[in-house]
Amino acid sequence: MIYWGGNPAECHPRHFTKYTIMQKGKYTQNGRKDRTMVLVDIRETPSAKAANLFLQIRPGKDFELITALRALIKGQRVNEDAVNETGLPLSKLEELVAKMKAARFGVIFFGMGLSMTRGKHMNSAAVLMLAAEMNAFTKFVAMPMRGHGNVTGADVVMRYTTGYPFGVNLCRGYPRFNPGEFSTVDLLVRGDVDACLVLGADPGATMPQPGIDHLAKIPTIVLDPKVTHTSRLARVHITTAATGVSAPGTVYRMDEIPLPLRPALKSPYPTDEEVVRRIREAVKRRPAWLPGRNGKAVM
Amino acid sequence: MTLNIVKNATCTFCGCVCDDIELHAEGEKIVETKRACSLGESWFKHHTAERLFPDALIDGHPATVDDAIERAADYLVAADMPLVYGLSNVTCETQREAVSLAEMVGGVIDSHTSL
Numbered sequence: 001m002i003y004w005g006g007n008p009a010e011c012h013p014r015h016f017t018k019y020t021i022m023q024k025g026k027y028t029q030n031g032r033k034d035r036t037m038v039l040v041d042i043r044e045t046p047s048a049k050a051a052n053l054f055l056q057i058r059p060g061k062d063f064e065l066i067t068a069l070r071a072l073i074k075g076q077r078v079n080e081d082a083v084n085e086t087g088l089p090l091s092k093l094e095e096l097v098a099k100m101k102a103a104r105f106g107v108i109f110f111g112m113g114l115s116m117t118r119g120k121h122m123n124s125a126a127v128l129m130l131a132a133e134m135n136a137f138t139k140f141v142a143m144p145m146r147g148h149g150n151v152t153g154a155d156v157v158m159r160y161t162t163g164y165p166f167g168v169n170l171c172r173g174y175p176r177f178n179p180g181e182f183s184t185v186d187l188l189v190r191g192d193v194d195a196c197l198v199l200g201a202d203p204g205a206t207m208p209q210p211g212i213d214h215l216a217k218i219p220t221i222v223l224d225p226k227v228t229h230t231s232r233l234a235r236v237h238i239t240t241a242a243t244g245v246s247a248p249g250t251v252y253r254m255d256e257i258p259l260p261l262r263p264a265l266k267s268p269y270p271t272d273e274e275v276v277r278r279i280r281e282a283v284k285r286r287p288a289w290l291p292g293r294n295g296k297a298v299m
Numbered sequence: 300m301t302l303n304i305v306k307n308a309t310c311t312f313c314g315c316v317c318d319d320i321e322l323h324a325e326g327e328k329i330v331e332t333k334r335a336c337s338l339g340e341s342w343f344k345h346h347t348a349e350r351l352f353p354d355a356l357i358d359g360h361p362a363t364v365d366d367a368i369e370r371a372a373d374y375l376v377a378a379d380m381p382l383v384y385g386l387s388n389v390t391c392e393t394q395r396e397a398v399s400l401a402e403m404v405g406g407v408i409d410s411h412t413s414l
């Protein structure tokens with residue numbers, strides 16, 4: 001298994017022990033001993049200790065490295081100077097390719113170090129291509145290391161309700177998808193949207209400043225268990241119960257397995273689900289802004 | 300105070316979503332988080348059921364949830380292109396409600412994935 005641009009030892013502490021290298025499987029009776037773990041990252045994080053092979057690459061060279069690997073697995077010649085640019089000698093790449101091909105079942109877990117650096121979506125696309133092409137030799141998959149809580153669930157729910165995983169524009173009454181145009185950062189930085197409902201996130205702490213400025217300008221509504229940075233610049237804040245601690249429901253694990261929550265506490269606040277439903281009902285009571293809308297499908 | 304033990308509870312702090320955690324809750328606090336890692340432990344212990352914040356705020360002033368919901372609906376209906384954003388720390392049930400709301404107000408819906 002290959003971890004690329006992630007630091008599971010610190011960010012997903014139980015990933016190793018619970019799901020990947022330590023577990024015993026039908027074909028990996030000896031657990032860790034039967035597995036090979038490779039870590040690709042720009043610096044030596046604590047995760048490197050767990051790896052059989054650690055490849056330290058130059059920042060921003062992920063795409064180049066993936067492209068070189070894709071060529072190597074197909075036995076094509078690559079330019080050695082171009083490979084050296086990535087910070088790794090060709091021999092290391094060949095070693096990695098040999099390990100990948102020798103695997104009975106390979107997996108690439110890619111983290112934010114890959115998908116948030118130079119190349120962004122293109123890097124993720126390249127990793128997925130690499131995994132797909134490896135299937136000519138052995139079973140190989142790729143999976144993103146998802147961050148907080150239920151982002152995976154958001155993808156899944158939007159996929160089965162709208163057909164697209166994120167950044168879905170429903171302005172025309174049917175879904176349109178175009179990352180870069182309808183993604184939050186772009187919408188906010190360009191100042192396209194004129195109201196915002198924020199739930200289960202704190203963009204006031206994470207967005208680029210122009211985006212935050214725009215959030216402060218327009219009516220922003222925040223649902224959160226706490227008064228967050230975003231709440232402070234919002235017009236409306238509603239305190240809700242904390243998901244998983246005092247609010248029940250379903251969440252998706254990063255491999256898209258839905259799991260039920262078993263809350264241990266009873267919150268004095270309503271759940272997000274209840275508040276969103278009540279906002280929806282309140283919207284329904286208001287006059288439609290387009291004829292035939294407000295819950296009735298536009299034909 | 301009675302100890303409320305929840306077996307196989309689910310931690311939602313990181314994408315691992317470990318579902319084998321044993322929580323011991325005492326009153327409004329979680330006091331013990333068996334099998335959770337250090338991140339998960341602080342996440343569970345950090346969230347209590349105490350009433351630490353006002354129910355709702357409108358323009359920074361305490362308000363009732365009912366008023367806040369009406370105000371939220373006003374803003375969303377009045378907007379030409381509202382955005383529903385976040386969705387990471389909420390349940391799938393909430394996400395479905397949010398998609399339906401976004402459709403109704405003719406807006407954009409987006410999650411952390413796009414960042």
Ligand code: SF4
Nearest residue numbers: 014310313316317339
């Ligand atoms: S217990 Fe740790 S590894 Fe498991 S979901 Fe919680 S934070 Fe992640």
